[in-house]
Amino acid sequence: MHLQHPIAPYQGIPPEDCIFVTNDQMIEIGMGSLTQFWQPELYPENPLHIYLQLDAQPAGRNLLFGALLARAEQIRAQQQPGTHARLYTQLAPENWEMVNFFTKAGFKSDDSEDLYHFPLPIWPALAPVSCNYGSVALRNPQEVQAFLQRLNAYRMTPIDADFLGQCMAMEHFTAIGYYRGGNAVCEALLTGQGSSVTLISLYTRSDYRRQGFAKAILGAAADILRPRGVTQVSTRVYSRNAPQVGLMRAAGGAKVRSVALLPGITL
Helix, strand or coil: CEEECCCCCECCECHHHEEEEECCCCCEEEEEEEEEEECCCCCCCCCEEEEEEEEECHHHHHHHHHHHHHHHHHHHHCCCCCCCEEEECCECCCCHHHHHHHHHCCCECCCEEEEEEEECCCCCCCCCCCCEEEECCCCCHHHHHHHHHHHHCCCCCCCCHHHHHHHHCCCCCEEEEEEECCEEEEEEEEEEECCEEEEEEEEECHHHCCCCHHHHHHHHHHHHHHHHCCCEEEEEEECCCHHHHHHHHHCCCEEEEEEEECCEEEC
16 A cells, blocks of 8 residues: 655645555555644634545555544644644544444544524524624625635634525525624524525624623524514534534524534544
8 A cells, every 4th residue: 555645736735634545556545635724713622623534445544544643643733832633524424334434543423513493583682782783794795705704713614705695695694793893793694585594604702702692693683584484493503512502402492413423533
């Protein structure tokens, strides 16, 4: 078996973070890559997240995984001393072969992306501190990119302008927020049609958490959507993110299923 890096970036991934494995006949039998996400707002205890993608035949899987793990340790070592990192992958719940592989490799099945349904909230839209409430400004490309940048700081999977455009084209597109001194404190993006919407993203700045902003912004969205006949909201949350799970509990949410498993280890 042989390992090699591409000579140039592969699908936007730096060569040092992409590895191919070949057999003794130099036939490619797999590839893997690492993608870094800096998420201090979403997971302050493990701000550096490293996504591991592994697609290889069983004969080359262990060798390739070992090389990717070693590279992930290098990435973590390049950070400030004491910085923790989470190395994780994404698997379909029914992919038992790879679930078993990563479990044997020491990954813990302590996170998943779960689909929830909950009724449109009926609590009041009252922000706990003096803030201005309004629609998100999306009048030009600069404002669109600024909104996306704010949302993506709190997401594991980034939203791009094309996806936002699809959301804006739907019947119940709603992008609202609370602002203080011209700066966003809490913002939410919802979209859908008919009697249901999807909560695409919701965040509260870390210095304003535990003050009721998430519930308040959902209450404000409900006031907009209820007259349109909306009765149900669906969203995806990470099971390891306590604030997200707590919000679903407060909203009377019911877990429908796990969309993806996110096993990982702390480096």
